[in-house]
Amino acid sequence: xxxxxxxxxxxxxxxxxxxxxxxxxxxxxxxxxxxxxxxxxxxxxxxxxxxxxxxxxxxxxxxxxxxxxxxxxxxxxxxxxxxxxxxxxxxxxxxxxxxxxxxxxxxxxxxxxxxxxxxxxxxxxxxxxxxxxxxxxxxxxxxxxxxxxxxxxxxxxxxxxxxxxxxxxxxx
Numbered sequence: 514x515x516x517x518x519x520x521x522x523x524x525x526x527x528x529x530x531x532x533x534x535x536x537x538x539x540x541x542x543x544x545x546x547x548x549x550x551x552x553x554x555x556x557x558x559x560x561x562x563x564x565x566x567x568x569x570x571x572x573x574x575x576x577x578x579x580x581x582x583x584x585x586x587x588x589x590x591x592x593x594x595x596x597x598x599x600x601x602x603x604x605x606x607x608x609x610x611x612x613x614x615x616x617x618x619x620x621x622x623x624x625x626x627x628x629x630x631x632x633x634x635x636x637x638x639x640x641x642x643x644x645x646x647x648x649x650x651x652x653x654x655x656x657x658x659x660x661x662x663x664x665x666x667x668x669x670x671x672x673x674x675x676x677x678x679x680x681x682x683x684x685x
Contacts (some may be wrong), residue, residue, distance in 0.1 A: 530592065540661050541651030552649050555661040575632040577675050579621040582628055583609060585674040596666035597646050624671070631672045645669050 541547040586609060589602035605624075609617045631638070636644060647663035654660050665673075 535652050539653050541653055547651050547659060550659050551649055553664060554659065555649055574629070575676075576629055577625065577632065577679075579618075579625050581675055582621055582624050582671070583676075585671055585678065586624075586627070588674060589670075593667075594648075594664045596664050596669070597643065597648055598666050598668075600667045602667055605671070627668065628672050628675060631668070632676055 541551075586602065586605045589606070589619050591603070593602040595601040607613070609624075611617070613620075631644075644666050647665040650662045650664065651659040652662055
């Protein structure tokens with residue numbers, strides 16, 4: 514517990530630190546029973562699942578700015594976990610900080626190109642499981658059941674944040 518608390522403090526994750534200290538949740542034991550329970554609660558996506566734009570959607574390409582990318586990265590909570598690739602949102606926050614100098618501008622431009630590429634659905638089908646997959650963790654609930662927590666790739670989460678923000682602004 515001490516190691517976990519120190520990790521959360523070093524991530525500036527005050528909420529997570531307090532939750533850990535209060536003992537309200539714990540990870541499930543990594544055994545076959547937990548694995549089967551989590552698979553039932555969080556089944557795999559069907560093989561024929563294809564991203565589709567709504568039929569009435571504008572056919573012009575989606576294009577987001579570096580300012581929108583920066584805002585989305587900044588909106589990740591402190592202590593957000595890493596996905597399958599090991600990249601944490603905090604890494605991106607650090608890389609685009611003012612102290613990174615010109616490298617932060619170059620990275621933001623590259624991230625803008627990546628986000629726009631992914632937002633327009635151009636990712637090859639064979640690569641989707643790697644970018645759109647997630648680490649699945651089980652948290653023990655007070656009733657003995659498990660709560661599945663899926664932590665997706667940071668790039669995928671970044672694109673999702675930006676897409677959802679643009680939809681949010683169009684909602685009535």
